[in-house]
Amino acid sequence: MVVSRINSANWLALAVPAALLGGAYIGQYGFGLYPCEMCWWQRYPHFAALGLAMLGLFVPPRRLWVGLAALAILASGLIGAYHAGVEYRWWEGLTACSTVDLGSGDPLDAIMNAPLVRCDEVQWSLFGISLAGYNFLISTAAACVIFFLLGRKDAR
Secondary structure: OOOOHHHHHHHHHHHHHHHHHHHHHHHHHHHOOOOOHHHHHHHHHHHHHHHHHHHHHHOOOHHHHHHHHHHHHHHHHHHHHHHHHHHOOOOOOOOOOOOOOHHHOOHHHHHHOOOOOOOOOOOOEEOOEEHHHHHHHHHHHHHHHHHHHHHOOOOO
């Protein structure tokens, strides 16, 4: 059985955002890497991509849903590029950037004890590349591969 290129693109459009969001939440809850505002901005398109890719599994026109998922993945990657530029001080970002988790019960206590997470400081890096930089690299590459797969005709 030949797996079609649209199926491959669809599964990639599901796997990449799921893996990146999973990694973000493991970093947040497992290692205390709390997201700044721009980190959240990068997550929203991945959530949208997951929903669109799920539609691509079942609802015609499949190519449309997968293409929109790829656009959402690309959007997250471009936000990641902007965020990485702010972290590396290539350009200025937001002036006020912090996060508060209000899920712990008392909202005032949550605000007073919330970690201050600045968008212009790298919390973690590997080989000099921050998490935002990795999101840019992975998301942009994945979106390009998905677009390539969608642009090709199935060989049967």
